[in-house]
Amino acid sequence: MKRFGRKEVVFLAGDRADTLYRLQTGLVRIVELLPDGRTLTLRHVLPGDYFGEEALEGRRYRYAAEAMTEVVVEGLDPRTMSHEALHQVARNLARQMRRVQAYEAHLQTGELRARIARYLLFLADTPASHRDERGLYVTASHEEIADATASTRESVSKILSDLRREGLIDTAYRKVYLLDLKALEQEAEGFLEAA
Amino acid sequence: MKRFGRKEVVFLAGDRADTLYRLQTGLVRIVELLPDGRTLTLRHVLPGDYFGEEALEGRRYRYAAEAMTEVVVEGLDPRTMSHEALHQVARNLARQMRRVQAYEAHLQTGELRARIARYLLFLADTPASHRDERGLYVTASHEEIADATASTRESVSKILSDLRREGLIDTAYRKVYLLDLKALEQEAEGFLEAA
Numbered sequence: 435m436k437r438f439g440r441k442e443v444v445f446l447a448g449d450r451a452d453t454l455y456r457l458q459t460g461l462v463r464i465v466e467l468l469p470d471g472r473t474l475t476l477r478h479v480l481p482g483d484y485f486g487e488e489a490l491e492g493r494r495y496r497y498a499a500e501a502m503t504e505v506v507v508e509g510l511d512p513r514t515m516s517h518e519a520l521h522q523v524a525r526n527l528a529r530q531m532r533r534v535q536a537y538e539a540h541l542q543t544g545e546l547r548a549r550i551a552r553y554l555l556f557l558a559d560t561p562a563s564h565r566d567e568r569g570l571y572v573t574a575s576h577e578e579i580a581d582a583t584a585s586t587r588e589s590v591s592k593i594l595s596d597l598r599r600e601g602l603i604d605t606a607y608r609k610v611y612l613l614d615l616k617a618l619e620q621e622a623e624g625f626l627e628a629a
Numbered sequence: 630m631k632r633f634g635r636k637e638v639v640f641l642a643g644d645r646a647d648t649l650y651r652l653q654t655g656l657v658r659i660v661e662l663l664p665d666g667r668t669l670t671l672r673h674v675l676p677g678d679y680f681g682e683e684a685l686e687g688r689r690y691r692y693a694a695e696a697m698t699e700v701v702v703e704g705l706d707p708r709t710m711s712h713e714a715l716h717q718v719a720r721n722l723a724r725q726m727r728r729v730q731a732y733e734a735h736l737q738t739g740e741l742r743a744r745i746a747r748y749l750l751f752l753a754d755t756p757a758s759h760r761d762e763r764g765l766y767v768t769a770s771h772e773e774i775a776d777a778t779a780s781t782r783e784s785v786s787k788i789l790s791d792l793r794r795e796g797l798i799d800t801a802y803r804k805v806y807l808l809d810l811k812a813l814e815q816e817a818e819g820f821l822e823a824a
Contacts, residue, residue: 466734474737476730487723496727517712520719527722528682532691534726535671538733539661542669542779584737 444499451488453509460505461561475582536627541584544623549583551621559628571611639694646683648704655700656756659692670777731822736779739818744778746816754823766806
């Protein structure tokens, strides 16, 4: 078992893929760092999900894994896993394949405003969701929202200001409060599966 | 073993997921049909790949599978598969996860002209690739190219005309001849993994 803080990487693209990981708690994203400096979030890893599955192919990791919250991960050696455990991995990869395909459709449907609302509601169903005296909020930077909505930080900031002015959300440092879930669901035009 | 012709569906979204499929020959795409009539290609299934992996979860198929060429598929019952076979499924899903993530990055990088060049070169590495007296060609409609480049048929047709005028490709009914691979590789700004 290993712990990582928010923004820490579990592995980088190019690292030797010796270990298959299972996420115990928290939220991890698989990312591609583009030559132009942009980051793309390719997939979200939820508690119970396996990642670093390149280890099953015996290759190097192709993409980096970054903690979006505090996380606890379990490292496994794919060469010594039981058949039962591998069966579980296959089932889980099937589930993640479904989710990643839903995420692809998310990236390609609706205006940016819809995609942002949809992504905030998705995060509200993950360990990036919390609650304090002001209500329900998700922890994500504008940059991270951009990386998962096929957008840029500037455009995300503009739309978050609009949504704040309209009373759907409120924002604080790396926090977005979801004040009006019903209105956000209407904006989202469909939802992004978190299970 | 079952055969399907080009454009035939192996299963539809919502069908009961009793069968896990393995593609023997040909090319299959996993698609989402959007309410607005658009089709999104979410993933390409290559020979040796498993698909319909929703059967491992015991659910309904979430997305449809459509043949892009003549295909031969093998149907498997996930409840009676050997451990060795399930191990193979896990390894293959890991490989497909890597490829689907590369495809996500493809959809989000470069101008449409680059994405089209990249996708044509990808198809040239799949069973959608053929050769006749005029040279190397891939079988794909403008619509199918649009579904896999985050675009529309109209925009794809326009760029294919440009590329034809410039001598990089030639087109015929559902065929795109790749006349100048070097120039296309330069246009593509990176490549999309087909293995």
